[in-house]
Amino acid sequence: MANPNAVSGASTFKIISTIARNTFREAVRDRVLYNLVIFVLLITASAIFLGELTAGHEARTIVNLGLGAMLVFGAFISIFVGVSLVSKEIERRTIYAIFSKPIGRGEFIVGKYLGLCLTLLVNVLVMGIGVSLAILAVGGGSLALTIWGAIALLYLELAILTAVAILFSSFSSPALSALLTFFVFIIGNFTQSLKDFALTIGSSSGKLFFDVLYIILPNLSFYSFRTNAAHGELPSAALLGGAFLYAMVYIGILLTVTILIFKRRNFK
Amino acid sequence: MSYIIEIENLSKDYEVGFWKKKKVRALDDLTLNVEAGQIFGFLGGNGAGKTTTIKILMSLMFPTTGTARILGSDISDFKMHSRIGYCPENPYFYDYLKARELMNYFGELFGFDAAKRNRKTEELLTKVGLDEKDWNKQLRKFSKGMLQRVGLAQSLINEPEIVFLDEPMSGLDPIGRREIRELIAELREQGTTVFMSTHILSDIEALCDNVAILRGGKLAATGNLHELLTDSGEKQSFEITIKGGAAENLKDSIAGIAGAIFAAKPNGANINVLDENDIEKVLHATREAGGSLVSVQPVRQSLEEFFVKQTE
Amino acid sequence: MNKNFRQIVFSIALIAGGFALIFALSNFLERHISTLPKGFEDEDLSVQGANLKNYSLGFEGLLADWYWMKALQYLGKKFLDSKEDVSLENLTPLNPRLLYPYLDNATTLDPKFISVYEYGAVVLPAIDKEQAIKLTEKGIRDNPNNWRLRHYLGFIYWRLGNYQKAAEVYEEGAKITGAPLFMRQMAAKMNSDGGSRETARAIYRQMFEESEDRQTRENAALRLLRLDFLDEQEIIQKSLDDFKRKNNRCANNWREIMPFLQAAKIPDAQKIRVDNQANLIDRSGAAYLLNKEICRAELDAARTKIPLE
Ligand SMILES: Nc1ncnc2c1ncn2[C@@H]1O[C@H](COP(=O)(O)OP(=O)(O)OP(=O)(O)O)[C@@H](O)[C@H]1O
Ligand SMILES: [Mg+2]
Numbered sequence: 090m091a092n093p094n095a096v097s098g099a100s101t102f103k104i105i106s107t108i109a110r111n112t113f114r115e116a117v118r119d120r121v122l123y124n125l126v127i128f129v130l131l132i133t134a135s136a137i138f139l140g141e142l143t144a145g146h147e148a149r150t151i152v153n154l155g156l157g158a159m160l161v162f163g164a165f166i167s168i169f170v171g172v173s174l175v176s177k178e179i180e181r182r183t184i185y186a187i188f189s190k191p192i193g194r195g196e197f198i199v200g201k202y203l204g205l206c207l208t209l210l211v212n213v214l215v216m217g218i219g220v221s222l223a224i225l226a227v228g229g230g231s232l233a234l235t236i237w238g239a240i241a242l243l244y245l246e247l248a249i250l251t252a253v254a255i256l257f258s259s260f261s262s263p264a265l266s267a268l269l270t271f272f273v274f275i276i277g278n279f280t281q282s283l284k285d286f287a288l289t290i291g292s293s294s295g296k297l298f299f300d301v302l303y304i305i306l307p308n309l310s311f312y313s314f315r316t317n318a319a320h321g322e323l324p325s326a327a328l329l330g331g332a333f334l335y336a337m338v339y340i341g342i343l344l345t346v347t348i349l350i351f352k353r354r355n356f357k
Numbered sequence: 358m359s360y361i362i363e364i365e366n367l368s369k370d371y372e373v374g375f376w377k378k379k380k381v382r383a384l385d386d387l388t389l390n391v392e393a394g395q396i397f398g399f400l401g402g403n404g405a406g407k408t409t410t411i412k413i414l415m416s417l418m419f420p421t422t423g424t425a426r427i428l429g430s431d432i433s434d435f436k437m438h439s440r441i442g443y444c445p446e447n448p449y450f451y452d453y454l455k456a457r458e459l460m461n462y463f464g465e466l467f468g469f470d471a472a473k474r475n476r477k478t479e480e481l482l483t484k485v486g487l488d489e490k491d492w493n494k495q496l497r498k499f500s501k502g503m504l505q506r507v508g509l510a511q512s513l514i515n516e517p518e519i520v521f522l523d524e525p526m527s528g529l530d531p532i533g534r535r536e537i538r539e540l541i542a543e544l545r546e547q548g549t550t551v552f553m554s555t556h557i558l559s560d561i562e563a564l565c566d567n568v569a570i571l572r573g574g575k576l577a578a579t580g581n582l583h584e585l586l587t588d589s590g591e592k593q594s595f596e597i598t599i600k601g602g603a604a605e606n607l608k609d610s611i612a613g614i615a616g617a618i619f620a621a622k623p624n625g626a627n628i629n630v631l632d633e634n635d636i637e638k639v640l641h642a643t644r645e646a647g648g649s650l651v652s653v654q655p656v657r658q659s660l661e662e663f664f665v666k667q668t669e
Numbered sequence: 670m671n672k673n674f675r676q677i678v679f680s681i682a683l684i685a686g687g688f689a690l691i692f693a694l695s696n697f698l699e700r701h702i703s704t705l706p707k708g709f710e711d712e713d714l715s716v717q718g719a720n721l722k723n724y725s726l727g728f729e730g731l732l733a734d735w736y737w738m739k740a741l742q743y744l745g746k747k748f749l750d751s752k753e754d755v756s757l758e759n760l761t762p763l764n765p766r767l768l769y770p771y772l773d774n775a776t777t778l779d780p781k782f783i784s785v786y787e788y789g790a791v792v793l794p795a796i797d798k799e800q801a802i803k804l805t806e807k808g809i810r811d812n813p814n815n816w817r818l819r820h821y822l823g824f825i826y827w828r829l830g831n832y833q834k835a836a837e838v839y840e841e842g843a844k845i846t847g848a849p850l851f852m853r854q855m856a857a858k859m860n861s862d863g864g865s866r867e868t869a870r871a872i873y874r875q876m877f878e879e880s881e882d883r884q885t886r887e888n889a890a891l892r893l894l895r896l897d898f899l900d901e902q903e904i905i906q907k908s909l910d911d912f913k914r915k916n917n918r919c920a921n922n923w924r925e926i927m928p929f930l931q932a933a934k935i936p937d938a939q940k941i942r943v944d945n946q947a948n949l950i951d952r953s954g955a956a957y958l959l960n961k962e963i964c965r966a967e968l969d970a971a972r973t974k975i976p977l978e
Binding site for chain 2: 103182189356
Binding site: 150310317331332338341345 | 676687688690691695698702728731737
């Protein structure tokens with residue numbers, strides 16, 4: 090035989106990081122980061138023009154507008170890149186060469202997911218710096234620093250959303266997955282109302298239904314701290330820590346389900 | 358003798374239709390063993406189930422029933438993939454990568470260090486005949502044949518013990534085909550087992566030791582290529598080539614010989630006879646018609662005929 | 670198959686455990702989430718914007734900004750469009766009926782948007798005192814620990830001449846930790862002489878120095894100018910009266926009363942500015958007019974920047 094001492098292959102960690110880095114490279118080459126240009130233009134323009142409109146409250150409005158735009162841009166990437174992350178590989182059959190190598194399907198999913206998270210991280214960092222600079226430019230002072238608490242929460246929200254997108258895309262078409270992910274994004278921001286609604290329902294089975302829904306759907310309202318950030322508030326350590334743990338556990342669940350489904354898929 | 362690929366009662370149903378799923382049997386109870394160190398030809402008409410089989414072996418799909426083992430491991434054990442290679446049919450890779458980057462990426466997935474990745478990349482891209490100026494070109498700008506070459510190169514990056522090639526010659530120009538044929542022969546020399554599906558019978562004849570022929574998802578024939586062709590019960594025939602002479606007269610006189618086939622050629626003719634004793638009769642008639650003999654050749658049944666018979 | 674089964678069981682156990690953790694974390698986070706204060710659910714949110722509150726995907730801050738800008742532009746446009754001169758003390762001729770709903774929406778969406786309350790406290794009394802009080806009281810309900818809002822409410826009552834109520838409000842505000850000494854002083858002043866110019870000056874000076882809102886500062890600056898003008902007018906009046914007593918007629922021009930002003934019998938008289946044509950100049954740089962009929966110094970409405978009332 091050619092090589093009796095067979096190659097043992099790379100470690101799981103190495104494989105995941107290699108796939109993640111390649112996913113990031115794909116995003117860069119597919120010009121996903123171009124949105125940053127639009128974002129920077131938006132922030133610069135608002136820094137220049139808002140002064141006229143807000144009578145000396147530019148900094149506050151830049152925080153609201155900037156962090157809001159960050160969420161919109163980020164969610165856009167999470168949803169649209171997220172749902173095509175795996176389905177594009179199946180559709181273009183690039184996955185054939187991957188899985189004929191010693192790579193587990195779980196490693197592939199986690200690598201792809203982390204790759205997109207890395208892309209989002211770069212995006213959010215650059216956008217955040219843009220907002221901070223704009224705040225400094227209009228004399229917003231310490232707001233330039235305190236918004237980073239809200240940005241950290243915003244990033245966790247995007248990480249959850251990406252996991253939702255990848256889960257849906259593991260069993261449905263990209264278009265449907267995008268739609269479903271978008272719904273989860275919307276409902277996820279209202280789950281608090283969902284729970285309050287459950288309290289007003291008389292029947293206990295109806296209440297149970299909403300309670301279960303509340304647990305299953307991600308409660309994204311934990312992560313919207315943007316309006317508070319505009320007042321220079323910082324999230325408490327309890328909120329940050331709890332939200333971080335919540336995100337990790339929730340993402341862990343979603344990825345487990347995704348891998349479970351993905352392991353059973355035929356690539357026809 | 359232990360086998361390097363063992364396929365047992367493998368079947369695969371595809372589900373088609375959107376709402377009411379209908380099952381279509383693409384592979385039906387395939388049992389097949391392949392020994393190490395040879396080039397194994399996997400033949401069959403379009404839709405016979407070759408790609409289906411290979412994809413099941415690569416664990417890209419799961420069989421409906423049956424099992425298979427490669428190098429003694431069940432096909433579901435992906436760690437075994439570190440010892441095999443695969444070039445898909447009409448391969449397609451990340452089109453945002455350059456050929457070099459793709460090879461490098463795959464090398465990294467095998468855990469090779471940078472030096473080894475570089476060495477293997479250059480060695481293999483040269484071997485598959487990819488022009489050096491294309492190494493740093495994005496794959497989205499590659500032609501079908503260029504992609505095919507990259508596909509072959511990546512399947513060999515880990516110096517596999519077995520390499521599965523699904524129609525490795527498709528899309529290649531004549532020179533490319535010869536280069537790849539040489540490459541495959543070289544692989545056998547090094548002890549690598551090659552399992553290849555192809556439609557190009559001349560390649561099979563030139564390369565393969567053993568073959569299997571699929572028909573409608575079922576195994577139609579398998580065994581040593583030479584034995585299959587000679588043992589098939591068909592009688593040998595002889596081809597006589599002549600030049601000059603009055604073809605019309607000759608045709609008439611040949612018509613009297615049982616089983617003889619006449620084919621006119623510009624300034625001559627080809628005549629096929631089944632019986633050795635008929636050769637003399639043909640030569641006689643030729644001389645009478647004023648022509649002269651060019652050659653007499655015994656002909657074996659061709660793979661093409663065999664293939665057509667098996668797949669019809 | 671067996672391996673497959675084990676894998677599924679393991680995964681399901683993992684997922685179930687995960688959701689148990691999610692449940693615990695949800696309850697934890699609900700206690701630590703920074704909810705915006707309650708207490709406005711029962712309000713009549715007649716202008717639709719505020720209904721968005723629970724459905725704005727965390728964008729309520731941005732929506733509040735939008736209403737705030739809308740309010741500023743709305744009033745600004747009314748000013749520009751109006752033909753007649755409108756006094757800051759009475760904006761009703763502009764009929765800015767949407768101003769209150771805009772400000773109300775902004776503060777419902779973002780109850781901590783203090784600048785809006787401040788703006789409301791300064792502007793709304795000139796339109797509708799009920800609305801001014803209502804908005805500020807809403808702000809106090811949602812930000813009970815903010816002394817500034819008491820200051821705004823006290824200011825509103827003071828402007829309405831309700832010194833007793835103003836004193837109560839300042840008194841309450843002074844008790845809030847972090848409230849400046851100014852609050853206590855105001856509480857005292859309101860009781861003793863709420864209507865005095867000194868009280869007014871203290872209030873507007875505080876606004877001028879402390880407010881984060883540019884318009885409020887500008888407005889306070891104008892009010893301070895007017896207070897200075899009232900002082901100056903009294904001083905000039907004294908000289909005019911002195912002149913009349915001596916000459917039995919009103920002065921013909923400022924030059925004639927110059928000796929009286931310089932007599933220094935009148936405190937602060939030297940503070941009044943005089944230009945090289947011996948005109949008396951007001952604090953905004955425009956010359957005072959002399960109304961001989963009633964023998965009185967008046968502002969030149971066409972030139973001065975000081976509010977006429
Ligand atoms: N994704 C699929 N869905 C449904 N049926 C399929 C699918 N892929 C292949 N088939 C069917 O399975 C059968 C075998 O197909 P397969 O691709 O294995 O043939 P093949 O031998 O590789 O043919 P070719 O020489 O054309 O590549 C065909 O009848 C085909 O129609
Ligand atoms: Mg095929």
